[in-house]
Amino acid sequence: MDNEGQTAQPPSKRSIAKMLTGSLTVATLALVLFVLPVEYQYDPTGFGRLTGLDQLAAATEWTELDMPEGGVDIARFYDQPFRTDTIDIPLAAEDGDLEYKLQMRQGDSIVYSWRVLEIDNPEWFWSEFHGHTEPTPGAVGEVMFYRRETGSTDNGSFVAPFEGIHGWYLQNQTEYPVVVRLEIAGFYEVIPDQIPAE
Amino acid sequence: MFTARRNWGLALFALFAALCAIAPDVAAHGIAGKDADFVANAEGIHIFPYLYLGAKHMVTGYDHLLFLLGVIFFLYRLSHVALYVTLFSIGHSLTLLFGVIGGVYVDSYLVDAIIGLSVVYKAFDNLGGFKTVFGFEPNTKMAVLAFGLAHGFGLATKVQALDPSQNGLMTNIISFNVGVEIGQLLALSLILSFMLWWRSTSGFARYAVATNIAILVAGFLLTEYQLAGYFLQPGI
Numbered sequence: 001m002d003n004e005g006q007t008a009q010p011p012s013k014r015s016i017a018k019m020l021t022g023s024l025t026v027a028t029l030a031l032v033l034f035v036l037p038v039e040y041q042y043d044p045t046g047f048g049r050l051t052g053l054d055q056l057a058a059a060t061e062w063t064e065l066d067m068p069e070g071g072v073d074i075a076r077f078y079d080q081p082f083r084t085d086t087i088d089i090p091l092a093a094e095d096g097d098l099e100y101k102l103q104m105r106q107g108d109s110i111v112y113s114w115r116v117l118e119i120d121n122p123e124w125f126w127s128e129f130h131g132h133t134e135p136t137p138g139a140v141g142e143v144m145f146y147r148r149e150t151g152s153t154d155n156g157s158f159v160a161p162f163e164g165i166h167g168w169y170l171q172n173q174t175e176y177p178v179v180v181r182l183e184i185a186g187f188y189e190v191i192p193d194q195i196p197a198e
Numbered sequence: 199m200f201t202a203r204r205n206w207g208l209a210l211f212a213l214f215a216a217l218c219a220i221a222p223d224v225a226a227h228g229i230a231g232k233d234a235d236f237v238a239n240a241e242g243i244h245i246f247p248y249l250y251l252g253a254k255h256m257v258t259g260y261d262h263l264l265f266l267l268g269v270i271f272f273l274y275r276l277s278h279v280a281l282y283v284t285l286f287s288i289g290h291s292l293t294l295l296f297g298v299i300g301g302v303y304v305d306s307y308l309v310d311a312i313i314g315l316s317v318v319y320k321a322f323d324n325l326g327g328f329k330t331v332f333g334f335e336p337n338t339k340m341a342v343l344a345f346g347l348a349h350g351f352g353l354a355t356k357v358q359a360l361d362p363s364q365n366g367l368m369t370n371i372i373s374f375n376v377g378v379e380i381g382q383l384l385a386l387s388l389i390l391s392f393m394l395w396w397r398s399t400s401g402f403a404r405y406a407v408a409t410n411i412a413i414l415v416a417g418f419l420l421t422e423y424q425l426a427g428y429f430l431q432p433g434i
Contacts, residue, residue, distance in 0.1 A: 005272050005338050007406055010326025019325065019411050027418035035423050040430040 076109055076159075084185040088117075089195060091172035091180065100182060101167035103189040104131075104160035110186030114168065115153035117179045122152035124173040129154070131166035165191065234360050243366035245373045252377020255356065257385050261313045261420055262349055266382070267389055268320030268413055269342055271406070274397075282342050283386060289346015290353060291375050297354030298362075298371045306355035307428035313352050314424055316345035317417030324410045353378060 011019070037048025041057045048054040067074060089100055102110070116125055132143040144161060147154070160166055166188075172178050233251055256262055269286065273279045296302060319341065322328070328335040357374060396402050 005278075006324055006326045006329070006335075007272060007410070009403070009407075010330050011407060013330050016322075016325060016327050016330050019414065020322070020327075023411060023414040024418050027415050027422055030419055031422045031426065035419070036426055036430075039423070040426060042426070042430050 128169040237360040248373035249377035252374035253381030256381030290350030293350030311424035314421030321414035
């Protein structure tokens with residue numbers, strides 16, 4: 001078989017060597033100057049930043065999705081800025097208990113964390129996160145329990161299902177007094193004078 | 199005979215073309231966007247979608263196309279074209295099927311780097327480099343078969359990256375494979391028509407070497423691009 005598959009006029013050894021080194025050099029330059037900054041956000045020479053090529057690296061394509069009808073489960077908006085509170089709630093020994101309550105309208109939302117600061121056994125603490133309507137003498141009120149559990153800490157978010165009082169009933173079952181630190185952020189009013197003065 | 203200036207001018211032009219080709223890589227060369235969503239969510243047998251994806255992958259896969267161009271560049275007889283392309287197809291079909299069905303995972307950057315090297319090899323061989331520099335030439339048929347195996351692993355990694363359902367996998371991958379061959383036939387007929395026309399012009403002899411230098415540059419760039427990805431993008 002004659003030169004089937006290759007050029008009939010092969011270049012000299014010297015030319016081939018030049019072609020190889022030249023090709024490799026050109027390819028490497030292109031890699032370092034152009035490809036690396038754009039494709040891998042790696043810009044060792046600063047050439048990508050100098051030429052603005054690196055902006056390509058940040059470009060991402062987006063598909064816009066429609067918000068579901070109403071969209072209220074995704075985003076809620078309020079007229080006033082949110083508030084934050086950190087409250088230390090002292091509880092007496094031997095089933096000392098207390099309710100910490102917030103005033104919220106329907107759709108108001110919060111995030112919260114609480115924990116008992118020093119407790120030997122988390123089994124010795126009981127809490128009930130619940131809400132009820134404004135008490136009206138002579139009428140039957142409504143109450144809803146969001147979570148009832150044993151344990152010395154809880155974190156969560158909450159959207160008030162109705163207007164009323166929402167909060168935590170906390171019960172210390174240890175033989176010593178404890179302090180619960182409650183942190184809240186969101187849209188609510190605190191009900192004043194809840195923590196007994198020491 | 200071949201002026202250096204003309205060769206390097208063409209090489210730079212090819213480099214530009216190669217860069218243009220890399221830019222849409224994420225979108226065009228891997229399987230991306232809605233095609234990827236389809237593969238990730240499709241349960242059961244989907245012959246025609248996989249046929250289409252295979253063909254599309256081949257037609258838009260410039261690394262496979264560059265290699266094919268290199269392989270047929272100096273093949274003057276159609277029977278030889280058919281022989282080499284068949285060897286390439288056997289190679290990549292074996293590893294595509296074996297890789298996906300057998301669950302063999304190979305790093306896609308390394309496989310794509312080897313595919314880049316296959317382009318380098320073919321351009322170097324076309325320039326007569328093996329005979330001129332080393333005094334011998336590796337069996338070109340075996341080389342095309344072997345690099346076909348590498349290209350098949352490259353195809354396999356693209357499919358595996360999308361985690362196709364086991365349900366109907368065998369039929370789907372065979373469909374993908376058949377699609378690849380259809381795409382290759384389409385691309386090949388275009389490349390071959392172009393080569394036949396180009397060889398009939400007086401310019402061919404002048405630019406043949408320059409074009410293979412350009413393919414050499416593109417092959418080096420592809421190889422380095424994938425190696426850089428291997429080292430700079432761990433775990434992707």
